[in-house]
């Protein structure tokens with residue numbers, strides 16, 4: 142009686158020591174993830190947790206890198222990316238902080254350590270690691286007793302990586318998803334390496350990593366994985382819906398701003414420059430007003446994006462805010478210029494402020510579009526080149542036109558006022 146209960150306790154203790162919450166994405170069943178939260182960490186809410194990433198890095202289904210992250214989507218998540226090291230036999234684990242939907246930055250504050258059982262065997266990469274400060278990070282935190290803790294996963298297949306560089310520039314994922322880990326199912330034990338020690342206690346262990354992956358996974362994982370995949374379907378769609386929406390809003394922001402700064406503002410300025418008849422000034426005002434509506438709309442979208450991706454303190458966001466806010470001065474300045482012009486029959490200082498503020502802000506907006514592309518980090522060379530060429534063409538054209546009309550004006554009349562007459566209607 143007593144002996145059997147001791148045996149039972151002993152058996153439970155050994156199972157508890159091996160508890161792992163596991164998850165394997167339905168889209169990519171060759172990839173699997175496991176987490177263990179030791180009892181001490183579960184009790185104190187901080188300390189070590191153990192994470193395993195597994196997946197193929199050679200063969201027909203080879204992945205360039207495989208990642209897991211704490212959090213419900215990329216912005217604000219604590220990410221770990223595994224890829225083969227320079228030798229090709231072991232693994233580099235790269236901790237990163239997700240700041241938005243672009244390549245996450247290397248996170249030097251993460252305390253991670255690769256453990257035994259890590260390596261690449263028969264094309265299968267296993268990264269067993271310990272994280273000592275994963276209860277909180279810049280941008281988020283995680284309760285170690287959460288039965289619905291949020292995680293994300295991703296992987297990419299763009300050819301083989303072999304690098305020891307933890308801040309290596311990597312390609313975008315082509316598979317991703319989100320899921321929940323029931324950490325109460327992955328809790329327990331005080332092992333220094335639950336992925337290996339559990340396999341030796343499990344006994345059968347032929348190869349350390351293989352057994353570590355399969356043994357405890359089979360016992361606790363059946364519960365763990367069913368709970369994680371159960372919530373993953375709804376979570377996946379939730380995460381995806383947000384991802385899709387974020388992508389659309391980013392595109393809308395880029396389109397609306399490009400229209401404003403690469404088309405309507407230059408168009409309005411050119412109309413004023415070359416003149417289109419009696420109502421030139423009002424057409425100019427209407428086109429610039431419309432451009433301003435686009436810019437304000439784009440700014441609203443931009444603020445939302447910056448908040449979601451923690452990018453409000455970037456050059457792009459600051460220059461954008463200053464530019465669009467300063468543009469509000471252009472309408473009153475333009476009206477003042479117009480009324481002074483009519484009274485005095487020529488340009489006043491207000492005219493030059495209006496004209497030059499307009500040119501500077503317009504150009505800043507166009508340059509800021511380039512900064513925005515870089516920030517979005519699409520890595521899309523064709524996109525950068527297209528934007529650069531287009532913006533360059535329009536602005537070179539615009540300033541050439543200014544120079545040209547100045548030249549003509551000077552030659553024809555030798556005076557400023559002539560240009561205003563040619564251009565507009567202000568000389569009634």
Ligand SMILES: *[C@@H]1O[C@H](CO)[C@@H](O)[C@H](O)[C@H]1NC(C)=O
Nearest residue numbers: 230231255256257258259260
């Ligand atoms: C890989 O590196 C880890 C950490 O240094 C080590 O524990 C493990 O034994 C190595 N694996 C191989 C296959 O060399």
